[in-house]
Amino acid sequence: MCPKKELILDSYSNRNADLDRELVVHAAECLDCKEYLDNFDQVARLTETNLLHIVELDQIEIEVYKRLAVQGGTLANTTDTVKRRFRKYELLDLLIRLKEIVRFSWINLNNYRLLWLTVFAVALFTASWRYLIPGNDLSSSVSISKPRLETFRQEQLRQHIEEANAMHYLKNDSRTSQSILRLVKEQAQGTDLESYAGQQIQIAQRQRW
Ligand SMILES: [Zn+2]
Structure with missing residues (x-):
């Protein structure tokens, strides 16, 4: 020391x-x-x-x-700022939830989607076959474009049906689902989709409590 x-x-x-x-x-x-x-x-x-x-x-x-x-x-009203910030977080929260729902549905409803995809593919093939056969006459451009337009229109209607199914099965909103299906049925008069939409409406009505 x-x-x-x-x-x-x-x-x-x-x-x-x-x-x-x-x-x-x-x-x-x-x-x-x-x-x-x-x-x-x-x-x-x-x-x-x-x-x-x-x-x-x-x-x-x-x-x-x-x-x-x-x-x-920069924002004069403080409560307004808070509200705005809150809304921003709410939106973020909603986005996160939506992402989770989408991921969840992808895991659980894969088989269901695959089934619908098969049904749509078969329906599309049938419709294309029916409309493209008379359009084989290559000399007339109208006879080719007309079935193409019709195919496009039906494809859109099919997308609406898919939307309606998503509304019904994913969001449990059978009322919106039915109104979409009714519109599709109206638009799809004289095609396979008309009867298909009708069937879906009946299914939706039967499942309604
Ligand atoms: Zn020392």
């Missing part, structure tokens, strides 16, 4: 520059004081580093609050 240790401590706590030089010379010779001083330096450096981190965090927080204050200041 070197008696000058206490002087070193004093020097540090009082920041006495005159004593410093004297002690530095001593610390270079005395192993005990050298070790003590090194430890002291290490502790001091660690403390300074920690303090620096805290300051940095504070600065970031200050910047965030400043920015929030500037954003809030």
Whole structure:
């Protein structure tokens, strides 16, 4: 135990520059004081580093609050700002939920979708076959475009049926589903889709409690 240790401590706590030089010379010779001083330096450096981190965090927080204050200041009504922010979060929440629902339905209703896809593919094939056969006459462009337009129209109607099914089975909204199906039935008069939409309406009505 070197008696000058206490002087070193004093020097540090009082920041006495005159004593410093004297002690530095001593610390270079005395192993005990050298070790003590090194430890002291290490502790001091660690403390300074920690303090620096805290300051940095504070600065970031200050910047965030400043920015929030500037954003809030541009809008005159505070409650309006809060409402707007709330709406933004609500929208985000809705989007996340929607994403989850879509993912959920993809996992659970894959077989169901596959079934519908097969039904639509068969229906599309049947419709194309029926309308493209008389259109085989290549000399007339009208006879080709007309069935094509009809195919396109039916494809759209099929998409509406799919929408109606999604409304019914995914959103449990059989009323909207039925009104879509009724419109499809009206538009699809004289085609296979008319009877198909009719069947779907009957199914929807039967399942209604
Ligand atoms: Zn010493």
